[in-house]
Amino acid sequence: MWRTRQRKLEKRNIFSRVFAFLAGFDWIQIVALVFLIGIGLIFIRSTGIQAGAPYFFERQLQWITGGVCGWLIVSLIDYRRTEYKVLAVLFYVATLGLLALVLVAGVEVYGSTRWLDIRPLGLRLQPSEFSKLALVFLLSAMFSSRMFSVNKFSCLFLGGLTVAVPFLLIVKEPDLGSAAILIPIFLSIVFCAGLKWRYILIAVVAAALLGGLAILNEIKQYHPFLKEYQRDRIRIFLNPDLDPLDRGYNQRQANLAVGSGGLTGKGIGEGTQNALGFLPQSVSNNDFIFSVIAEETGFLGCATLVFAYLLLFYSILRTAFLTEDPFGRYLAVGISSILFAHCFINMGMSIGLAPITGLSLPFVSYGGSFMLMGMAALGLMQSIYRHRREEET
Numbered sequence: 001m002w003r004t005r006q007r008k009l010e011k012r013n014i015f016s017r018v019f020a021f022l023a024g025f026d027w028i029q030i031v032a033l034v035f036l037i038g039i040g041l042i043f044i045r046s047t048g049i050q051a052g053a054p055y056f057f058e059r060q061l062q063w064i065t066g067g068v069c070g071w072l073i074v075s076l077i078d079y080r081r082t083e084y085k086v087l088a089v090l091f092y093v094a095t096l097g098l099l100a101l102v103l104v105a106g107v108e109v110y111g112s113t114r115w116l117d118i119r120p121l122g123l124r125l126q127p128s129e130f131s132k133l134a135l136v137f138l139l140s141a142m143f144s145s146r147m148f149s150v151n152k153f154s155c156l157f158l159g160g161l162t163v164a165v166p167f168l169l170i171v172k173e174p175d176l177g178s179a180a181i182l183i184p185i186f187l188s189i190v191f192c193a194g195l196k197w198r199y200i201l202i203a204v205v206a207a208a209l210l211g212g213l214a215i216l217n218e219i220k221q222y223h224p225f226l227k228e229y230q231r232d233r234i235r236i237f238l239n240p241d242l243d244p245l246d247r248g249y250n251q252r253q254a255n256l257a258v259g260s261g262g263l264t265g266k267g268i269g270e271g272t273q274n275a276l277g278f279l280p281q282s283v284s285n286n287d288f289i290f291s292v293i294a295e296e297t298g299f300l301g302c303a304t305l306v307f308a309y310l311l312l313f314y315s316i317l318r319t320a321f322l323t324e325d326p327f328g329r330y331l332a333v334g335i336s337s338i339l340f341a342h343c344f345i346n347m348g349m350s351i352g353l354a355p356i357t358g359l360s361l362p363f364v365s366y367g368g369s370f371m372l373m374g375m376a377a378l379g380l381m382q383s384i385y386r387h388r389r390e391e392e393t
Contacts, residue, residue, distance in 0.1 A: 025075070026385040029315035033363060033378060035308045037064060040364035043292055046269045047285040056285055056366055063368035067375030074379030078387055080325060088137035092162070095134040098127035099169040106173070112358075114173045126369035128178040131166045133373050135185055136334030138162060143193040144327035150193040159190065174227060177357025181341050188337040189330050192320075237355035254291040254350045265298030285366040287358055291350040305364075309343055319385045328384040335377045342370075 041064075045057040077084075098116065106113035107124065115124045139159060142148050148155050163186045170179040191200070218224055218231065232247045257271065266272070271292055284292055294302050313336055320332035339362050346361040348354030360370050 024386045025382055026315050026319065028311055028318075029378060029381060029385075032308045032311040032315065036305075036312070036363040039293070039305060039308075040289070040361075040366075042268065043289055043296070043364070044285050044366050046271075046296070047289070047292055059368075060366055060371075063371045064375075066368075067371045070372060071375040071379035071382070074376050075382035075386070077383055079328065079331070079380060079383045080387060085141040085327070088134075088141040092134045092138040095127055095131040096166060096169065098125075099131060099166060102127055103169070103172055112173055112175060114175050114178075123368070126367075128166075128170045128173070128175055129369040129373045131170065132178070132181055132185065132338050133335075133377050135163065135166060135182055136189070136331060136338070136377075139186065139189045140327055140330035140334060143189060144325075144330055150190050150195050151199065156190070156195075156199075159186065175358070177345065177359045180357070181338060181359070184337045184341050185334050188333050192330055192333045193326075233355045233357075237352075250288065251349065251352070251356055254288045255352055257288075257291040257295040258350055261295040261298040261302075263298050263300060265294070265296045265301055268296050271295040286360055287346070287356070287365070288350055289365050290347050290361055293364075294350065306347075309339075309362075313340065315385075316381055319381055319388065323384055323388040325384075325387075328388070332381060332384060335381060338377070339374070 041057065041060060044060050047056070102113060102116055105116070107115045107117045109115060114128060115126050117124050139162060142155075142159060142162070143150055150156060150159075163182050167179045167182050170182075214225065224231075236247050236251060260266070260272075272295075290302075290305075293305060297304075316332050316336045316339070320329045320336070323329050323332070342359050342362050345354045345357055345359045346365070349356050349359075360367050362370065362374055
């Protein structure tokens with residue numbers, strides 16, 4: 001009798017421990033993430049079948065499997081340990097090395113050299129994606145240090161230099177879209193770190209002046225910074241009808257796909273823009289997957305997708321407010337800036353609110369590098385959430 005009661009108590013203790021462990025996770029993030037990944041798989045499979053290339057679906061499953069493993073591993077670590085701040089420096093240096101290696105031995109795809117071909121593993125990685133998370137890590141470690149004040153010019157300059165190095169390497173590929181993502185990362189973290197408003201005002205005025213000079217430089221062609229195809233993208237963005245059959249073709253077809261979806265869409269797999277090849281397979285499952293979703297599910301489908309992203313942003317920013325650790329707070333803000341910038345620009349490309357830059361839609365677009373980086377970033381958010389009120393041991 002006594003042994004039976006003891007066994008029941010042990011089972012209850014096991015169940016209570018498992019429940020307490022699972023309750024420590026941020027389930028809002030998990031639900032939103034699973035939904036987004038599921039939507040991505042549905043439409044990657046749909047676009048692949050329509051174009052006669054179903055292997056994209058299988059490849060994406062492999063990336064997701066790797067991403068889930070990374071998510072689990074990172075979510076179970078205690079991010080506050082001192083060695084992880086040291087690893088932030090090593091991670092940053094490693095990504096700089098990979099970005100430099102891309103310029104020497106990278107694989108050229110569609111006119112840009114952004115990928116490293118890892119033949120033994122059959123993988124093709126894009127180091128610029130991992131450099132975004134590395135930058136978040138290093139900036140968060142820097143500005144959370146007691147010896148580092150965001151309102152000291154020398155510290156702020158060092159932070160800016162930390163951004164400038166990967167920015168220039170990524171621009172050199174060329175990949176101006178990914179390079180531009182580094183700027184909101186830096187701005188969001190220094191703002192969260194308590195940058196004084198007078199410095200913010202000075203920065204805004206300086207940015208306006210430098211931006212104006214940069215625009216004048218490109219118009220007058222004194223010392224042009226942008227390549228010709230990048231200037232063409234801006235021209236097409238400002239005037240979509242300028243070259244509808246060549247450089248403006250993808251954006252025009254994407255806009256038509258979004259507009260033809262109506263309220264409820266044409267049905268999954270029934271979209272004509274992708275099925276008939278008007279929206280090329282090379283962009284329909286990654287850069288312009290939002291257009292495919294809009295055409296096949298309509299306004300209601302797009303609204304549901306946006307709501308899932310809002311839940312994801314809410315979970316990240318809630319963690320930023322709940323955590324008592326500045327390092328964790330800056331990490332959360334930096335990660336949210338990456339995801340928000342990707343969502344805004346990718347969706348904006350499909351509806352004519354942003355120029356074409358080749359940025360993926362987080363966890364929905366086909367592609368492995370961002371999936372691995374994004375899943376690791378959200379695993380880190382789980383670690384911050386789980387340790388948000390605990391004392392470091």
